[in-house]
Amino acid sequence: MKISGCCRIHQNKVLVNGKKYFASDNSQHDELSMQLYRFLKTEYPKFYKMDLLSKMGFLATEIICQTTSAISKFADDEIALLFANSHSCSESDERFNHSFKVEKSPSPAQFVYTLPNILLGELAIRNKWYGENLFTLLPAFSAEYFSSQAGIFVPQKAKALLCGWVNLFPVTDVFVFFAESNSETAQEILDSKEIEHWYNNIK
């Protein structure tokens, strides 16, 4: 498999395929996500309703879709989504907990984001992707994880993978990449060293 495009968001910087794409004057998640949303000129009202985890995954995926032409050649059920992070949706959990315990008014809109895989639902709805998806909690970013999981998804129905690491704490640490199959038949490997290279390329 080859990586056709990647988006790295680290603190207040956004890199696409290793090149500077956008820099915010603010590394706070809220402000960064709104500045980036406006920069992309995307019109998607549902964005405002998302939690921060979904917003960051959504924005990185929008960038991949805008900059990686290869993604459009795959059918809507040929792209599998493989995402992970280490903090789950703790930010939304705390917000919902606050609405429940302090405000005494639990918010249904916040409740729906108290599962991290809602992010994958948002991506599927936005892009009409109906392939397999998996969201995993890991202690830390692991290129080997994405490499090994790719070997499970791709020999089956998926011909391409959108992989993502979306962590908000202690700093914004997002890495989304699109990997596609090189061959119709051969068992293929997604090289963990290539994944590691793009993840660490944050300068």
Add this chain to the structure above:
Amino acid sequence: MDNLKEELKKHLITQLNLEDKTPADIMDEAPLFGDNGLGLDSIDALELIVLLDKHYHIKLTNPEEGKSVFYSINTMAEYIEKNKK
């Protein structure tokens, strides 16, 4: 009634995170749900029930009522006027 409608629009924008809207964008008679109106969804409907309780102390206990009560700003305002405590 006009003040109530204006207040409702502000609550809607805050409670439903309609950050791209201003009260002027929301027509009194326009449907809140569906593609021809604000495009609210089923989760928003639950938030509207919370909004009625939180700001007007009105509990909507009959789900069948929701469709007519939450049709537009006009219908919400009429329902609040009739049921406020």
